[in-house]
Amino acid sequence: MNKHILITGGAGFIGSHVVRRFVTNYPDYQIVNFDTLTYAGNLENIKDIEKSSNYTFVKGDICDAAAVEKVLHDFQIDTIIHLAAESHVDRSITDPLAFVRTNVLGTATLLNEAKKYWNGNYDGKLFYHVSTDEVYGSLGETGFFYEDTSYDPRSPYSASKAGSDHLVMAFYHTYHMPVVISNCSNNYGPNHFPEKLIPLSINNILNKKALPIYGKGENVRDWLYVIDHASAIDVILHKGKIGDTYNVGGHNEWTNIDLIKLLCKLMDEKLGNAAGISEQLISFVKDRAGHDLRYAIDATKLKDELGWVPSVTFEEGLSKTIDWYLENKDWLEQVTSGNYVNYYKSLYGA
Ligand code: NAD
Ligand code: DAU
Numbered sequence: 001m002n003k004h005i006l007i008t009g010g011a012g013f014i015g016s017h018v019v020r021r022f023v024t025n026y027p028d029y030q031i032v033n034f035d036t037l038t039y040a041g042n043l044e045n046i047k048d049i050e051k052s053s054n055y056t057f058v059k060g061d062i063c064d065a066a067a068v069e070k071v072l073h074d075f076q077i078d079t080i081i082h083l084a085a086e087s088h089v090d091r092s093i094t095d096p097l098a099f100v101r102t103n104v105l106g107t108a109t110l111l112n113e114a115k116k117y118w119n120g121n122y123d124g125k126l127f128y129h130v131s132t133d134e135v136y137g138s139l140g141e142t143g144f145f146y147e148d149t150s151y152d153p154r155s156p157y158s159a160s161k162a163g164s165d166h167l168v169m170a171f172y173h174t175y176h177m178p179v180v181i182s183n184c185s186n187n188y189g190p191n192h193f194p195e196k197l198i199p200l201s202i203n204n205i206l207n208k209k210a211l212p213i214y215g216k217g218e219n220v221r222d223w224l225y226v227i228d229h230a231s232a233i234d235v236i237l238h239k240g241k242i243g244d245t246y247n248v249g250g251h252n253e254w255t256n257i258d259l260i261k262l263l264c265k266l267m268d269e270k271l272g273n274a275a276g277i278s279e280q281l282i283s284f285v286k287d288r289a290g291h292d293l294r295y296a297i298d299a300t301k302l303k304d305e306l307g308w309v310p311s312v313t314f315e316e317g318l319s320k321t322i323d324w325y326l327e328n329k330d331w332l333e334q335v336t337s338g339n340y341v342n343y344y345k346s347l348y349g350a
Contacts (some may be wrong), residue, residue: 154292
């Protein structure tokens with residue numbers, strides 16, 4: 001069946017992989033990428049598919065109701081995959097209101113405009129909200145996040161994402177809008193902005209700069225290759241139950257320090273360095289405020305009900321990721337130099 005899909009945040013890290021997957025795998029679907037191009041949005045991420053006949057980019061802000069209304073009408077959108085967000089926890093600690101604006105107000109605006117545009121005719125419609133495991137809070141040394149784990153967000157980022165999840169469910173219960181939510185663990189892979197742990201460390205190893213590890217490096221994250229997240233989104237969009245939530249993760253827990261040591265080892269091998277060279281860059285720094293100790297997703301429901309499993313092991317995914325960064329040093333240079341932000345300003349005027 002033909003679909004007209006609006007993907008918000010499609011120039012970002014995960015969004016670009018979702019856009020590529022849908023444009024490539026579903027030539028009958030019209031894919032509209034709606035993104036305001038913040039520092040994290042980069043059209044280079046999807047340069048390979050930008051000329052596809054089933055793809056259009058529209059620069060716009062999800063908080064701008066008129067712009068959202070226009071794009072829904074112009075492209076007769078029946079499906080929304082909502083990824084646009086402020087996504088970096090450390091930035092949310094220094095500027096919480098930016099996160100409330102985009103993640104809460106932006107999601108509310110998108111929901112409200114979809115409700116107005118669909119006007120109660122929900123046949124063939126879907127609002128798919130992409131969220132995070134951080135809404136569940138922080139685990140101790142054991143246990144997992146399940147779909148029915150109570151929300152307990154502890155950073156401005158996770159609180160703003162929890163707020164957006166609640167709004168999505170409110171539109172389901174109150175207006176019967178067809179919605180689905182997925183809550184995913186930490187992603188890694190190509191096109192990850194080098195402010196997050198893995199790409200920051202790759203970039204710093206390449207530039208022989210210190211690798212900042214917060215606290216003692218004992219915090220645990222559950223890592224999933226971004227292409228596997230995109231495949232989970234595909235499966236949930238097509239087979240997920242309306243009004244349900246699905247946890248997405250790869251049962252792949254690492255303490256930050258063990259992860260960075262593995263990364264250093266792989267980087268040394270690939271760069272032809274003497275063993276142990278990159279590890280010398282590790283530097284323990286002041287801990288993140290309110291730093292969640294451990295995240296771990298139980299993705300059994302997604303496996304048992306929809307048949308989704310990750311396609312790569314962590315070692316394979318990390319190796320592919322490093323290779324991508326080594327082959328795309330220009331990309332790293334561009335996004336760290338700010339040149340691309342100036343380029344978009346010259347293209348779009350703002
Ligand atoms: P990202 O920061 O790389 O990209 C966000 C994108 O949204 C950018 O292209 C940016 O330009 C765009 N954007 C920001 N504000 C906007 C606005 N007001 N209007 C339109 N576009 C706007 O983020 P990401 O890491 O790709 O995350 C995508 C989504 O997935 C987010 O909702 C995030 O909460 C969620 N998520 C991320 C992870 C992860 O590990 N990165 C894990 C689980 C869930
Ligand atoms: O769990 C899903 C979430 O994962 C997503 O919702 C977020 O959008 C995404 O940014 C990510 O959040 P984290 O805070 O877990 O990711 P980050 O890469 O910022 O940090 C990973 C871990 O590494 C965390 O314990 C903090 C630590 N860290 C991070 C940075 C940037 C360091 O020790 N040093 C660093 O320099």
